Every structure is written in structure tokens, then in C-alpha cells.
Amino acid sequence: MYEDMTFENIMVSMMEDMPDGLDTSEGSLIYHSCVKQAARLEEVYVELAALTDNQYADTADLDHLVQFGQERRTYIEEATAAEFEGVFNVSVPIGTEFSGDDYNYIVTDVINEEEHKYRLECEDPGIAANGWLGDLMCLDDIDGLEDAALTKLLVEGKDEEDEESYRMRIMDSFGIQAFGGNRAYYKERIGAIDGVGGVKPYRRKGTIIPIVIISDEYRKAESKLINDVQTQVDPIEQTGEGIGIAPIGHSVSITTVTEYIVNVSAVATYDTGYSAEGLKTQVENAVEEYLLSLRKNWINSDSIIVRRAGIENAIYNVEGITDVSNILLNGGTENITLKENVIPVKGVVSCS
Structure with missing residues (x-):
């Protein structure tokens, strides 16, 4: 709205308003007397433009957008911490802290006391910690503790919602x-x-x-x-x-929802230095990621279809695999079409 109100344009306008015959050239007394005022006016117009933009949800900055969202009862999705399964050789108390891969983790719940499996939460929110599993170092003194490891990602950490995604949700709130x-x-x-x-x-x-x-x-x-x-x-x-x-x-x-177990078998060709046994975990994780993507879309689907091509692509993208064939889903060669509100979960994955 105020894009034309630049220092140069303001100075031109000021000089044009001066009486005829007055020297308004750059370097003249009247020119120098107006320079600081024009510079300040330019700043005022910049601030006024920002004030105008922040009156509307489609142009507001993030701070004002959050205020819009609160009025619409549409709140920005804050960053959340990843949650993991941890396995130890002895029982550990709730609240015990561990460290691994530059992150700290705290034990929040028991999964299986007999097997010493616990739920741990990363102390730093966001997606950065999602991709790491491995040995942990205990930050507390636990008698008999020798083995401690994160073994499975249970809940993905999430970054704070992207500003433009949040803006679209607020704009959508003016619809239905x-x-x-x-x-x-x-x-x-x-x-x-x-x-x-x-x-x-x-x-x-x-x-x-x-x-x-x-x-x-x-x-x-x-x-x-x-x-x-x-x-x-x-x-x-x-x-x-x-x-x-x-x-x-x-x-x-x-x-x-109801869960439907999907067993997968496939035949893969491996690059030099790789083997079926060595890539077993990576293949299982790839299949799980594909099925997870389908489950995440449950809210938008009347019926989920588990596709052989999707499984094949997931396995093919594992580093060390050069080709994939003979995909079977629950022993069959067809895609699996699930009934409404049935979601696919990983069963046995065999990749020879």
C-alpha cells in the first residue's frame, strides 16, 4: 500500500511543493533541511505498512498470526519430543536420565518390567532426534546397569508447525x-x-x-x-x-480403528558388500515407514490400499539393494484393499 513512499519519492514531492524560484537542487539549503524529515517519514511509512499487513491473517507476521489463531481457536502446533523404547539389563526407576547422540532422554513409563523395556522421551523437542537408535550412557547411578540402548522409535518428534501451514489452517477456519x-x-x-x-x-x-x-x-x-x-x-x-x-x-x-497385519516377502538383489541378513532391519524399517504413511492418511481415506508397488519402492530405496522382485502380500500377488477404518500394520517381513 505504501510501496511508493520511499525516501527518494518523498524528497521529490517535498521539492515540488516548494515556491517557484527557490533553489531545490541537491546540496541546496532547503534540500538539506528536508533530508532528515524525508528519511524519518520513510521509516514511518515502513512501520505503517507493517501495521496494515498485521491486520490481516494472509499477510500477518508469525506473532500476529498466533493472535489471529487464538481468536479463531486455531492454535499453532508446538514442537513435540520423540518417544522411544529402551531396553536395559536391569530395572531402572522412572525419571532416570540417559545420554546418546548429543541428546538426553528420560524414562517416563514401563513397557515390560520383566524384559526391562521402558518408554523414554527425548528432552529436546523436534524431529532431529527421530533418526537415531543405539547405546545410551546413564547420567544417574544405577546398580548393576551395564547395557542400555534405544531400540525403537515409538512416537516421532515434531517441529513447530510451519508458518505458512498454520496460516492456511487459519484461513480455512473462515470456511466451515x-x-x-x-x-x-x-x-x-x-x-x-x-x-x-x-x-x-x-x-x-x-x-x-x-x-x-x-x-x-x-x-x-x-x-x-x-x-x-x-x-x-x-x-x-x-x-x-x-x-x-x-x-x-x-x-x-x-x-x-482395527489393525490388519500385512506380511511381506520379496526377493532382492544386493550390491557388493551387502546381504539380506545385514539389511534385514533396514528393510523392515522401510516397510514400516510405507505402512505408517498409509496410516497417517487414514483420516482422508474411505479405504486404505496396500500396494505391492509401494512395498517394492520402499525396499528398493534401501541403500545396498539394486533390484526387487516377487513381492507377496500375505502370500498373494494382489494389492490389499482394506475395509473402512481398518489400518495396515507390519507383520513378518522376509527379503531374501
Whole structure:
């Protein structure tokens, strides 16, 4: 709006307004008397342009965009920390700290006490720690502890939401409005509950409004999470009374996705220095990443299709593999088309 209000243009305008016959050339007394004012006016117009831009969501800077989002109840997705499975040779207390690959990790929960498996959380949020697994060094004094390692990524860490992605979500919020009981309302409110990774509300069936959720690990939600969500949305003992976030008169039933195990077999050609045994973990991880990408898209799909070509491409991209053939999914040569709200999980992966 004020792009033309530059120092040069302001000076030209000032000199044109001077009385006829007055020397306005550069270096003249009147010219020098106006220079500082023109420079200051240029600064004022720059600040005024920024103020104008920050009045609108499509041009606001990030700080003002966050304020817009708060008014729209559309909040920026903050960075989250990665969570891992760790295995030790002895039991370790909750809260024990470890170090590995320039990051610190803290034990937050027990996975399997007998096998000494625990859930650890990286102390630094973001995606940087997602790709590392390996031996850990204990920062506390634990009797008998000799072996400590991160063995599996359970929940990916996430960076703070990209500014333009957040801007688009705010702009989208001016479209379909979330209000008590519509589809957008349930997606927004249930999706904000800790542990929920996606929400699918359905049209009322009889007296019940069915809602299906997936966990934030993009797996079947555990019974505890289902019960927690049910209680927050519409407690079973007082269903339809509007005690939770569901409006009065809405009887809501929370269920979760069903998991379908996909076993994979393939034949690969290996580059010099590589072997099937040596790349076994990498191949399994590649298959898991492909299936995870399908699960992440569950929210946008009526039916997930596990494609042989997708599996083949995932394995082919593993370093050390030069060719892939004879892909079988659960022993068959066809793609697997899953029913609605069924998600694929990795079973046995064999790559000879």
C-alpha cells in the first residue's frame, strides 16, 4: 500500500511543493533541511505498512498470526519430543536420565518390567532426534546397569508447525465453522485431546453418533485412551446430558480403528558388500515407514490400499539393494484393499 513512499519519492514531492524560484537542487539549503524529515517519514511509512499487513491473517507476521489463531481457536502446533523404547539389563526407576547422540532422554513409563523395556522421551523437542537408535550412557547411578540402548522409535518428534501451514489452517477456519455438534466441531475438540491422532465423526445411527479415533502413534487406540475420550466427550453414565463436550441430546460412541497385519516377502538383489541378513532391519524399517504413511492418511481415506508397488519402492530405496522382485502380500500377488477404518500394520517381513 505504501510501496511508493520511499525516501527518494518523498524528497521529490517535498521539492515540488516548494515556491517557484527557490533553489531545490541537491546540496541546496532547503534540500538539506528536508533530508532528515524525508528519511524519518520513510521509516514511518515502513512501520505503517507493517501495521496494515498485521491486520490481516494472509499477510500477518508469525506473532500476529498466533493472535489471529487464538481468536479463531486455531492454535499453532508446538514442537513435540520423540518417544522411544529402551531396553536395559536391569530395572531402572522412572525419571532416570540417559545420554546418546548429543541428546538426553528420560524414562517416563514401563513397557515390560520383566524384559526391562521402558518408554523414554527425548528432552529436546523436534524431529532431529527421530533418526537415531543405539547405546545410551546413564547420567544417574544405577546398580548393576551395564547395557542400555534405544531400540525403537515409538512416537516421532515434531517441529513447530510451519508458518505458512498454520496460516492456511487459519484461513480455512473462515470456511466451515466449528459449532456445537457439527463435524468440524467434533474433529477440532476431540483431535485436541492428548493421545488422539485423528478423528472421523459419522452421521447419527439410530440414537448414537459414532466417532472413530486413531492414536497419535497412528495405531489402534488402547482401551484407556478410548475411555478417556468417551468420558471427555459424552460420559456413558450420563449420555446425552451434555456433561462432556458433546452438546445436550447427543449420545456419542467412541471406537477405534482395527489393525490388519500385512506380511511381506520379496526377493532382492544386493550390491557388493551387502546381504539380506545385514539389511534385514533396514528393510523392515522401510516397510514400516510405507505402512505408517498409509496410516497417517487414514483420516482422508474411505479405504486404505496396500500396494505391492509401494512395498517394492520402499525396499528398493534401501541403500545396498539394486533390484526387487516377487513381492507377496500375505502370500498373494494382489494389492490389499482394506475395509473402512481398518489400518495396515507390519507383520513378518522376509527379503531374501
